[in-house]
Amino acid sequence: MLNGTLRLVLGEHDLLLHPGEVADFDTRTPHWFGATSAGPVEFLSLIGRQGQRAHVRELPAVRRTNTP
Numbered sequence: 001m002l003n004g005t006l007r008l009v010l011g012e013h014d015l016l017l018h019p020g021e022v023a024d025f026d027t028r029t030p031h032w033f034g035a036t037s038a039g040p041v042e043f044l045s046l047i048g049r050q051g052q053r054a055h056v057r058e059l060p061a062v063r064r065t066n067t068p
Contacts (some may be wrong), residue, residue, distance in 0.1 A: 010029040017043075
């Protein structure tokens, strides 16, 4: 999770993920994810070579500047 709160429905589990948290699951398990009413969400999703595992990882913080 990068920013916001992600709702992840994974099989019979209904989870809320926050920045820095990770979900690792077999993508053959029925799943759905999206933003909550708290606002927008930003996350990174990686799918394994066979598509059997989904990985969500936090990226290191990057300092942004307004220089051209």
